[in-house]
Amino acid sequence: MNTALTISDVFQSPQSLHCAQKIKEWIDGNTFYTKQHLIWNIGVTNAENLLNIESTVRHDMTCKHWRYWNNESFKDAMETLRKLNKSPNVIKSPYNDYSSKGSYVFIYKTIIPEDSRLFHTLHT
Structure with a gap:
């Protein structure tokens, strides 16, 4: 009987946990x-669609940082997104594409638009 196990088999930890932790650290x-x-x-x-989104975001002069991570599946990517949306300074991107069922999680930092409700909430 062959009983060779890898460390991931022993711990049985999903990659989404590691991906969410890596993104949070980044x-x-x-x-x-925060101010x-x-x-x-x-x-x-x-x-x-990732390259199209990246070029659109990077051409925007207010984009400060851009990075993406690949997950195992769409389900893992959505779990990563769910965990990161609990942070107070993280919101869903307007370029978010659920219908493509992709496994890439992208994140970028930008200025809050002055015409958004979030801007008015923070400045009242």
């Missing part, structure tokens, strides 16, 4: 203070 490392009127936008997409 957010914390790139957030200097800078910047917000993290996060979303899910597939590989085909």
Whole structure:
């Protein structure tokens, strides 16, 4: 009987937990203070749309940081998104694409638009 196990078999930990932790650490490392009127936008997409979203976001002059992570599946990506949306400075991106059922989680930091409800809530 062959009983070779890997460490992931022993711990049985999903990759989404590791991905969410990596993203959280990256957010914390790139957030200097919360009063800078910047917000993290996060979303899910597939590989085909990822480059289009990246070029759109990077051409925006208010984009400060951009990064993406690949998850095992759409379910893992949604679990990562759910965990990260609990943070007070993370919101869903307008470029979020649930219908593509992709496994890529992207995140970028940008200025809160002055015409958004969030901007008026923070400044009242």
